[in-house]
Amino acid sequence: MDFLLQLLVNGLVIGSVYALAALGFVLIYKASRVLNFAHGDFLALGTFVAFALATSLRLPVIPAIILTLLCFFVLGLIVERVVLRPLIGKEVIAVIMVSIGLSSVIKGVMYLIWGPGYFLFPEFMPDVPIIIGDLYLSPVHLLGLAVSAAFLGLFSLFFKRSTLGVAMRAVADDQQAALSLGVSVRKIFAVSWGIALVSAVAAGVVVGSITSLSTEGLSTIGILVFPAVIVGGLDSVPGAVVGGLLIGVLENLTAGFIDPVLGVSLRSVVPFVVLVLILMMKPYGLFGTVEIERV
Amino acid sequence: MRTASLLALVIVALISAPVWAQDVPTVKIGAIVTYTGPTSDVGAHYGDGIRDYFRWLADEHGGIVDTNFGRVRVELVWTDDQYNPQTALTALRRFVSEDNIIGAITWGTGANLALMDELNRVQVPALSASFHRGLLDPPGQYNFFISTNYDNHMRVLIDYAVSQHKGSQPPRIAFSVHPSPYGRSPLEAGRTYAEQLGLNVVASQELPADVLDATGQVLELRRAGAEYVFFQNVAQPVSVFLRDARRQGLRAQFLGIHYAGGEELLHLAGRNADGFITTSAAVTWDTDVPGIEFVKALNARYHPNVAVRPPHYTQGVVTAMVLMEAVKRASAPTGAAVKDALETIKDFDAGGLTPPITFGPNRHWGADSLYLYRLDANQNRLVFLGEFSPNYE
Numbered sequence: 001m002d003f004l005l006q007l008l009v010n011g012l013v014i015g016s017v018y019a020l021a022a023l024g025f026v027l028i029y030k031a032s033r034v035l036n037f038a039h040g041d042f043l044a045l046g047t048f049v050a051f052a053l054a055t056s057l058r059l060p061v062i063p064a065i066i067l068t069l070l071c072f073f074v075l076g077l078i079v080e081r082v083v084l085r086p087l088i089g090k091e092v093i094a095v096i097m098v099s100i101g102l103s104s105v106i107k108g109v110m111y112l113i114w115g116p117g118y119f120l121f122p123e124f125m126p127d128v129p130i131i132i133g134d135l136y137l138s139p140v141h142l143l144g145l146a147v148s149a150a151f152l153g154l155f156s157l158f159f160k161r162s163t164l165g166v167a168m169r170a171v172a173d174d175q176q177a178a179l180s181l182g183v184s185v186r187k188i189f190a191v192s193w194g195i196a197l198v199s200a201v202a203a204g205v206v207v208g209s210i211t212s213l214s215t216e217g218l219s220t221i222g223i224l225v226f227p228a229v230i231v232g233g234l235d236s237v238p239g240a241v242v243g244g245l246l247i248g249v250l251e252n253l254t255a256g257f258i259d260p261v262l263g264v265s266l267r268s269v270v271p272f273v274v275l276v277l278i279l280m281m282k283p284y285g286l287f288g289t290v291e292i293e294r295v
Numbered sequence: 296m297r298t299a300s301l302l303a304l305v306i307v308a309l310i311s312a313p314v315w316a317q318d319v320p321t322v323k324i325g326a327i328v329t330y331t332g333p334t335s336d337v338g339a340h341y342g343d344g345i346r347d348y349f350r351w352l353a354d355e356h357g358g359i360v361d362t363n364f365g366r367v368r369v370e371l372v373w374t375d376d377q378y379n380p381q382t383a384l385t386a387l388r389r390f391v392s393e394d395n396i397i398g399a400i401t402w403g404t405g406a407n408l409a410l411m412d413e414l415n416r417v418q419v420p421a422l423s424a425s426f427h428r429g430l431l432d433p434p435g436q437y438n439f440f441i442s443t444n445y446d447n448h449m450r451v452l453i454d455y456a457v458s459q460h461k462g463s464q465p466p467r468i469a470f471s472v473h474p475s476p477y478g479r480s481p482l483e484a485g486r487t488y489a490e491q492l493g494l495n496v497v498a499s500q501e502l503p504a505d506v507l508d509a510t511g512q513v514l515e516l517r518r519a520g521a522e523y524v525f526f527q528n529v530a531q532p533v534s535v536f537l538r539d540a541r542r543q544g545l546r547a548q549f550l551g552i553h554y555a556g557g558e559e560l561l562h563l564a565g566r567n568a569d570g571f572i573t574t575s576a577a578v579t580w581d582t583d584v585p586g587i588e589f590v591k592a593l594n595a596r597y598h599p600n601v602a603v604r605p606p607h608y609t610q611g612v613v614t615a616m617v618l619m620e621a622v623k624r625a626s627a628p629t630g631a632a633v634k635d636a637l638e639t640i641k642d643f644d645a646g647g648l649t650p651p652i653t654f655g656p657n658r659h660w661g662a663d664s665l666y667l668y669r670l671d672a673n674q675n676r677l678v679f680l681g682e683f684s685p686n687y688e
Contacts, residue, residue, distance in 0.1 A: 118336055136543050
């Protein structure tokens with residue numbers, strides 16, 4: 001029982017990070033129907049920038065992270081303006097190819113600057129386990145969970161209450177109708193990219209403080225986000241959260257219960273198996289919009 | 296008149312300059328190493344060691360060496376395989392067809408398994424960083440490595456655990472490996488050897504390189520009461536495991552093969568790595584042997600910002616030295632001749648950087664012994680435990 005509980009708790013922590021990373025991916029898709037294959041690389045780049053600010057410029061960790069989040073909001077606006085806007089109205093495949101290209105470029109830049117090694121985020125809280133009953137909880141994990149939850153809460157408030165948030169939902173719902181009501185679709189696209197990169201960097205920093213920083217390790221999270229967003233439904237924000245948590249828990253349960261029996265690691269495979277099963281029953285994901293095309 | 300003769304002199308000089316250069320033919324060596332992708336954290340040190348050696352050779356001696364087939368200029372061509380066997384195979388084919396390489400230095404187990412048939416076909420010997428036993432099977436082909444195989448590394452670790460064991464009998468042991476041909480390489484030998492010694496193997500797990508959380512694995516081992524955990528993996532996933540082991544209160548002795556330990560693990564895992572036992576094919580940075588000064592000078596010359604290197608850098612330098620020794624001994628500038636020359640190398644001493652290296656027609660592993668170290672987090676260094684000669688086969 002403790003075993004199961006411990007696996008569930010750790011699964012939820014990792015799942016909340018996936019949810020946060022998935023959120024940015026969904027935001028971009030929801031607003032502009034772009035599948036951003038460079039999402040994991042932006043996540044990695046942001047984490048490294050925060051790391052560089054904290055170590056090379058010797059900023060305290062928290063201000064370094066906040067500064068990075070601001071920078072990446074601006075970077076999101078720039079990327080949208082310079083790279084994506086010229087592609088509006090072009091084939092979807094062109095946009096996908098550009099995002100794959102962007103991914104290679106970012107990865108190359110990171111290898112050039114930081115190389116392939118592993119780096120440690122400066123420790124900013126003690127890592128002594130908190131023991132509740134038979135449950136071991138680590139402060140860094142709990143902080144990760146809290147940060148992820150805070151960001152997710154903040155975003156949901158933003159979409160429900162703020163004018164900009166409502167406008168973003170309007171654009172996602174029906175671009176033509178939103179345009180005719182005077183919503184600036186371009187502005188919404190740009191803001192979506194800004195917010196998406198902010199959530200990616202937040203997720204990256206959480207991962208970076210839980211484990212370590214490496215170009216390869218961090219950008220791989222971009223791939224792990226895929227089952228999360230597809231299970232949840234590509235265009236659903238709550239879906240991203242549920243999908244992320246589900247994948248995190250599934251990974252840990254697999255590692256705890258299935259791997260020991262087989263002696264091989266299936267933790268990264270099982271999420272994809274579940275993905276296929278769910279898509280067989282619900283082709284648009286758990287919370288995705290069902291699209292009906294009449295011919 | 297004076298201008299004309301000066302012009303003639305210049306023209307003569309220009310024409311004859313390439314002729315002088317052509318007096319010394321060029322032979323090429325290919326390095327297919329891993330600078331990006333999985334395991335590149337260790338692979339980059341190995342690659343740097345190889346490249347720095349050939350840069351030094353070019354800068355100090357113009358790449359010129361005297362061989363049994365005359366004086367030649369040696370040139371290194373290299374590429375990054377991104378830990379992708381297919382990329383490695385493409386690179387080898389290109390190096391063979393375009394550069395006519397007469398020897399190769401390679402990295403991972405997966406890549407080398409993919410290269411085996413091609414190396415035999417084109418008759419180019421390769422020294423690999425992988426010590427996978429299967430690479431030398433059947434014996435006498437074109438694969439070589441400088442250490443003893445992973446199976447023997449594992450047996451030394453098991454022997455060490457048994458020698459240190461106090462308490463309940465039999466000792467309860469577990470394996471944790473990378474999910475790849477590299478990780479699984481010493482698993483079977485490890486299990487068989489443990490059973491021969493009457494040990495209780497309570498679990499065998501796989502730990503991916505990009506793991507964020509190893510709680511599931513750690514809890515399973517805690518439940519199974521593992522007392523010794525043997526790793527065949529790179530430093531990053533091991534550091535995640537060690538962190539979660541401490542958090543979850545798994546009290547076991549952790550031991551790892553060559554690429555698991557080293558300075559990289561100390562850097563990543565800090566005090567969680569204290570007491571970790573690792574095997575190594577090469578000496579550590581602060582070991583006092585004659586050869587280490589040269590290795591340190593190479594690193595200082597080409598990477599003045601890098602203060603300390605793990606043994607994998609030294610391993611790269613020694614691998615390059617061994618291949619160059621074979622080139623010098625070769626009877627002709629061909630891969631087949633270099634292979635024959637490699638097989639004549641006996642008790643090659645790289646200034647004490649590795650145990651003596653001996654190859655033969657049916658012996659393509661270099662050393663019969665390996666070093667054992669304990670990671671000391673307080674002193675932030677690796678403490679030498681001894682040189683072990685596993686003689687099991």
